[in-house]
Amino acid sequence: MRELGKDLIIVDKDPQKVETLREEAYEAIVGDISEIETLRGLKTKKLSGVLIVSSDNEANKQALRNVKKHFRPSLYCVARASDVINLQEMEEIGADFVFMPSRIVSKSLTRSLERAESVRIGNQLSQWFTKNTGKTLAVVVHDNPDPDAISGALALKLMAENYGLSPTILYNGEIGHQENKAFVNLLGINLEHMEGRDISEFDEIALVDCAVAGSNNMLSEGTHIGVVIDHHPVGDAEIDADFIDIRPNVGASATIMTKYLQELNIDISSEIATALLYGIRTDTLDFKRNTDPNDLSAASFLYPMADHEVLDQLERPSMSIETLDVLGQAIKNRQVVGSYLLSNVGNIRDRDALPQAADYLLNLEGIFTSIVFGVSDDVIYISGRSNDIRVNLGTILKKAFGEGSAGGHSTAAGAQIALGVFSDIKDRQTLLKLVDEAVVKKFLKAVGVEEVDE
Numbered sequence: 001m002r003e004l005g006k007d008l009i010i011v012d013k014d015p016q017k018v019e020t021l022r023e024e025a026y027e028a029i030v031g032d033i034s035e036i037e038t039l040r041g042l043k044t045k046k047l048s049g050v051l052i053v054s055s056d057n058e059a060n061k062q063a064l065r066n067v068k069k070h071f072r073p074s075l076y077c078v079a080r081a082s083d084v085i086n087l088q089e090m091e092e093i094g095a096d097f098v099f100m101p102s103r104i105v106s107k108s109l110t111r112s113l114e115r116a117e118s119v120r121i122g123n124q125l126s127q128w129f130t131k132n133t134g135k136t137l138a139v140v141v142h143d144n145p146d147p148d149a150i151s152g153a154l155a156l157k158l159m160a161e162n163y164g165l166s167p168t169i170l171y172n173g174e175i176g177h178q179e180n181k182a183f184v185n186l187l188g189i190n191l192e193h194m195e196g197r198d199i200s201e202f203d204e205i206a207l208v209d210c211a212v213a214g215s216n217n218m219l220s221e222g223t224h225i226g227v228v229i230d231h232h233p234v235g236d237a238e239i240d241a242d243f244i245d246i247r248p249n250v251g252a253s254a255t256i257m258t259k260y261l262q263e264l265n266i267d268i269s270s271e272i273a274t275a276l277l278y279g280i281r282t283d284t285l286d287f288k289r290n291t292d293p294n295d296l297s298a299a300s301f302l303y304p305m306a307d308h309e310v311l312d313q314l315e316r317p318s319m320s321i322e323t324l325d326v327l328g329q330a331i332k333n334r335q336v337v338g339s340y341l342l343s344n345v346g347n348i349r350d351r352d353a354l355p356q357a358a359d360y361l362l363n364l365e366g367i368f369t370s371i372v373f374g375v376s377d378d379v380i381y382i383s384g385r386s387n388d389i390r391v392n393l394g395t396i397l398k399k400a401f402g403e404g405s406a407g408g409h410s411t412a413a414g415a416q417i418a419l420g421v422f423s424d425i426k427d428r429q430t431l432l433k434l435v436d437e438a439v440v441k442k443f444l445k446a447v448g449v450e451e452v453d454e
Contacts, residue, residue, distance in 0.1 A: 011038060034062035036070060049076035052095075057086040064093045121245055122263035128227060128243050129163035135203035137167040137226070140194075142210035142217055144173035144351060147183050148252045149209035151279035152229065154189060154272055155257035156208055162266050168202070170194045172218040177352030178320050183278065186310050187271050194218045209253040211246055212237045216407075216416070229256055231283075233394060235403060248409075251287075251295040254279030258298040273305035278314055290409045326353035330361060330372050335440065337449055339368040339388065344436040348374035354383035355414070362387065369393065369447075373439050375419070380435055382406070382415040391447070400446035 010028040012018050021028035031038035033052060050071075052063045060079050067077055079095040081087040087098045137160050141149040153169045160167040172194045175181055184191065199205065199219065206227035207217070211234045214221035225241040233248040247256055254276045261268055268276075280299050284291045287299075329345040341361050348354070354372045361370040368388035374381055382401070386393045394413040397406035406415035419435075 032059070034059040034066070036066045039063075039066055039070065047071070047075060049078065051078045053078070053080040055080070055082070057082055061086070061090060061093060064090055064095055068094045118259065118263055122260060125159075125227070125243055125245075125260060126163075126264055129160060129165065132204055132226070133164040135165055136201070137165045138199060138202040138205045139167050139169045140205060140207050140210075140217055140219060141169065141171050141191075143171070144176065145171045145191075145209070146177070146180060146279075146282065147275070148254050148279040148283040150180075150184065150189060150191065151272070151275035152208040152253040152257045153191075154275050155254070155261055156206055156227070156229065158268075158272060159260060159264065159266060160206075162264075165204075167206075168192055170197060170199075174350070174352075176350040177356070178323065179282075179314060180352065182314055183275070186313060187275055189275070199223070207241075208257075211239055211244075213240070229253060231256060232407060232409070235398070235407075237403075250292045251290040252280045252283035254283070255292070255295045255298040258302060259294065262301065268302075268305060270305055270307050273302045274307045274310050277302040277306045278311060289411050320350065320353075322348075322350045323353040323356060326350070326372075326374070327357050327360060330357035334361065336367070337444060339366060340371070340444070340447065340449070341367045341369070342371045342440050342443065343373075344432065344439070345372060345374040346432050348376045348381070351376060351381045351383075354381055355385070355412075358383045358385040361385075371439075371443055373435075375432065375435060378419045380415075380417040380419060380439065382417070382439065384408075384413050386411050396443070396446050400442040 008026060010018070010021055010026055011031045011033050012021075012028065013030065013032050015030050018028045018030050033039070033054065050067050052060045052067075054060055060081070064077060064079055067075065077095045078097045078099070079090045081090055081098050081100055082102075083100070087100060090098045139153045139156050139160070141153050145153075150169075157167040157169055169191045170193070171191050175184055175191075183189070204226040205219070205223065206229070207213070207225055208229050209231070210216050211228050211230040211232065213219040213223035213225060215237070222240065225239070226243065228239055228241045228244045228246065230246045231248060231250045231253050232246075234246060245256060250256055258276050258280075277299055280295055280302075281287070284295055287295065326345050326348060330343040333345065334341050334343040341364065343357070343361065345354070345357065351374070354374060358370045358372045361367065361372065362385045369384065369386040369391055371382060371384045373383070382397065384393050384397060392410040394406075394408035394410060397408065397413045397415045400406070401415040401417055405417050406413065408414055419431075
């Protein structure tokens with residue numbers, strides 16, 4: 001209480017303890033806090049709060065009753081309980097806050113262990129960078145990267161430069177989503193396309209926001225990776241890498257990278273802070289999806305350094321004509337089966353329009369899971385969203401379309417399936433009809449629904 005500038009009066013039944021406290025310059029008196037006579041001896045008009053912290057549950061409850069009965073009702077009361085039952089009883093009597101020492105110790109130990117683990121893996125990554133000083137590094141993100149992947153790659157690039165490596169961020173596919181284009185342009189982010197680049201030019205490779213070589217990236221299967229940092233669950237996939245940090249409980253790879261920048265004491269520019277904060281916000285849907293306390297603490301750290309004018313511009317980009325067309329097709333072609341909505345939008349040029357349509361359709365009344373799919377370059381692209389607590393969408397899509405073709409989280413997932421034999425079909429309408437039947441049938445079978453409602 002001295003830290004708060006408050007006077008403290010301590011009441012204890014043990015005269016020896018009281019004497020010791022007085023020797024340490026505390027105001028202490030001998031008495032039983034559960035007895036009303038003891039309480040009446042205190043200067044109650046000056047009291048701002050009462051801490052009832054003996055190890056005797058019954059004495060604490062009686063003290064609470066006396067305080068609530070004889071003191072002013074607004075007096076703040078803190079009480080100690082040894083178990084949940086006594087905690088609930090003290091709350092019912094009127095305690096403003098009840099704590100359990102065992103829980104406090106448990107939380108303290110958990111924080112200490114988390115801190116120790118954070119230091120350990122931070123040191124491991126630092127050692128890897130130190131060992132590879134002077135080398136070239138390809139920082140590879142998943143195909144058609146989003147702000148989480150791009151900002152995470154930016155952070156890893158910054159870390160590598162601080163350790164004397166020469167990093168280059170590489171991507172495959174397109175940056176098609178209008179928000180993603182605005183993100184790259186407004187922050188002046190430099191990424192290079194993997195087409196025409198020989199990955200063997202680089203001494204080392206890092207994967208950010210993806211974990212398996214050849215899965216949603218242009219690397220060859222079995223490629224050895226130096227560093228893997230991701231937040232997507234990988235199931236039983238085997239990863240050949242020197243350093244692996246995969247945290248499925250965390251909502252964004254940008255969160256993990258922010259923690260590393262903090263741990264390694266690397267200065268962060270406003271541009272990188274803005275990018276990381278935006279990456280966290282978009283991947284957690286503004287902290288409403290797959291959000292962990294680490295996401296909130298990382299965002300809190302980045303917030304004062306971020307450029308909020310740029311963030312405002314990123315949140316209001318114009319919608320492309322293609323996205324509007326895809327959204328219109330998704331609404332027009334929707335099929336509803338119970339609480340599931342599936343929609344085939346046909347041929348697409350911008351696959352980033354699919355998750356936007358899936359997000360939008362999830363707002364329809366009675367819909368808890370939306371699946372939107374389309375065809376581009378002999379590949380079927382599928383995007384799903386769900387707010388059904390009974391459904392793990394990532395697991396469902398893997399079950400429906402294959403472990404190597406699909407993945408994601410419980411509320412947001414996607415899949416990519418090669419057309420295979422379907423690609424020989426010349427009539428596009430026939431092809432799209434067969435794709436529609438195949439995707440819908442496989443998905444409904446995976447969720448245990450056999451028939452489509454008419």
